[in-house]
Amino acid sequence: MTDSAQLSRILRKWMDTVTHRSMRGWSHHAKATGMSVPQFSILMQLHYRGACDISGISDRFEITSAAASQLVDKLVQNGLIERAEHPDDRRVKQVTLTNKGKRLVEHGIEQRYRWVDELISRLNAEQRTKVAEALTILTEAAREAEAEAEKQTA
Amino acid sequence: MTDSAQLSRILRKWMDTVTHRSMRGWSHHAKATGMSVPQFSILMQLHYRGACDISGISDRFEITSAAASQLVDKLVQNGLIERAEHPDDRRVKQVTLTNKGKRLVEHGIEQRYRWVDELISRLNAEQRTKVAEALTILTEAAREAEAEAEKQTA
DNA sequence: CTTTTTAGTTAAGCGGGCTTAACTTTATAT
DNA sequence: ATATAAAGTTAAGCCCGCTTAACTAAAAAG
Numbered sequence: 001m002t003d004s005a006q007l008s009r010i011l012r013k014w015m016d017t018v019t020h021r022s023m024r025g026w027s028h029h030a031k032a033t034g035m036s037v038p039q040f041s042i043l044m045q046l047h048y049r050g051a052c053d054i055s056g057i058s059d060r061f062e063i064t065s066a067a068a069s070q071l072v073d074k075l076v077q078n079g080l081i082e083r084a085e086h087p088d089d090r091r092v093k094q095v096t097l098t099n100k101g102k103r104l105v106e107h108g109i110e111q112r113y114r115w116v117d118e119l120i121s122r123l124n125a126e127q128r129t130k131v132a133e134a135l136t137i138l139t140e141a142a143r144e145a146e147a148e149a150e151k152q153t154a
Numbered sequence: 155m156t157d158s159a160q161l162s163r164i165l166r167k168w169m170d171t172v173t174h175r176s177m178r179g180w181s182h183h184a185k186a187t188g189m190s191v192p193q194f195s196i197l198m199q200l201h202y203r204g205a206c207d208i209s210g211i212s213d214r215f216e217i218t219s220a221a222a223s224q225l226v227d228k229l230v231q232n233g234l235i236e237r238a239e240h241p242d243d244r245r246v247k248q249v250t251l252t253n254k255g256k257r258l259v260e261h262g263i264e265q266r267y268r269w270v271d272e273l274i275s276r277l278n279a280e281q282r283t284k285v286a287e288a289l290t291i292l293t294e295a296a297r298e299a300e301a302e303a304e305k306q307t308a
Numbered sequence: 309c310t311t312t313t314t315a316g317t318t319a320a321g322c323g324g325g326c327t328t329a330a331c332t333t334t335a336t337a338t
Numbered sequence: 339a340t341a342t343a344a345a346g347t348t349a350a351g352c353c354c355g356c357t358t359a360a361c362t363a364a365a366a367a368g
Contacts, residue, residue: 004274007286011270014289015172016202017296019180022173028216036324037191048170054346062182067326069347074324091334091345115299116165120158122295132161134288135168141276142171145269190354208316221356223317228354245315245364 021115029108039075040108043097046081047105051096053086080104179266187258193229194262197251200235201259205250207240234258 030040042057058068072095075081080101086092097105123131184194196211212222226249229235234255240246251259277285 004271004282007274007277007282008267008271010286010289010293011274012267014293014296015176015267015270017293018169018172019176020202022169023177023180026173026177031216038325048174055344062185063325064327065346066328066348069345071325073347089335089345093346113162113166113169116169117158117162118299119292119295120161120165122298123291127291128158128161130284131288131291132164134285135164137277137281137285138273139164139168139171141273142168142175144276145272192355209314217355218357219316220318220358223315225355227317243315243365247316 022112025112025115026108029111033104033108035078038071042071042075043080043101043105046095046097047102047109051094053092053094055092057095075101175269176266179269180262183262183265187262189232192225196225196229197234197255197259200249200251201256201263205248207246207248209246211249229255 026040027037030037033040035043038061041061045057045060046052054065054068054072057063057072058065061068072081072083072093076083079098082096082098083093084096086094120128180194181191184191187194189197192215195215199211199214200206208219208222208226211217211226212219215222217225226235226237230237233252236250236252237247238250240248274282
């Protein structure tokens with residue numbers, strides 16, 4: 001018997017754990033590679049959501065397009081991303097990760113994920129099955145929630 | 155039948171989802187309350203780990219004690235934290251949240267947790283039971299891993 | 309009791325992110 | 339065809355976080 005208040009407590013606690021872990025690893029990796037957090041965030045966005053234009057960046061991070069343009073500039077100068085004209089509308093600049101940029105992001109992700117594997121190694125077969133099932137349920141619920149939220153803003 | 159590679163994938167995906175959610179909400183709330191991310195991070199640390207001294211802050215965020223002192227200064231000026239001499243060693247300054255600071259942090263946490271409850275509301279009774287069980291397993295494993303890691307550095 | 313170490317503060321200066329404002333270029337509307 | 343709007347860029351200037359370096363005060367070591 002699990003009521004929703006109890007589950008909420010458990011989920012929140014887990015979320016805190018993950019968030020703390022991730023945030024520390026994330027900003028640490030940004031620093032270690034000589035990048036600022038905003039710069040690295042842009043790489044992450046490009047990795048997870050694919051190419052986008054300048055206004056896509058300024059929207060997502062809630063900064064002016066001027067700021068986005070300047071940040072992109074620095075990343076281009078470091079060879080981590082590329083700017084290209086959009087074929088249909090020459091005003092918009094399509095921003096994509098270079099191979100160097102991809103490698104950097106993937107390396108950072110890999111490092112942060114080491115903790116996940118460490119965690120898994122502590123579970124027995126039965127626990128693994130249970131965890132896998134539960135997380136699939138949660139991820140699916142999150143996906144649905146996200147889809148509905150996007151529909152409302154659109 | 156769940157092998158560890160598959161579980162790793164699922165866990166990573168879920169971790170990504172949580173991290174993205176949290177990070178956005180977190181920096182958004184910092185901005186909305188007129189604080190910088192580093193400043194808010196300090197409040198979070200005080201909330202989750204209790205009072206600490208200046209070197210505790212500089213260690214955790216990997217900044218010099220000068221930087222920590224300056225950040226603390228701004229938070230004190232805004233009435234969010236308090237500095238007090240340690241009774242046993244008058245060199246060290248004990249930093250604690252004021253009521254105003256507590257309220258600010260708790261409000262931020264509450265907002266970020268709204269998503270969790272939204273998620274739970276999408277689950278039926280059976281799913282809730284499964285999720286609760288799995289997360290308890292994971293949180294416990296994480297706690298153990300953390301404990302071991304601390305033992306090694308100590 | 310001096311010397312050294314530890315905790316923290318203060319000030320100067322650098323670099324980064326961000327904004328506003330002025331501008332260029334391309335697309336859309338009338 | 340002209341006016342207007344939209345996407346980016348550039349430059350000036352502000353604030354902030356951070357570091358180094360010089361300093362104060364308190365504790366520990368000798």
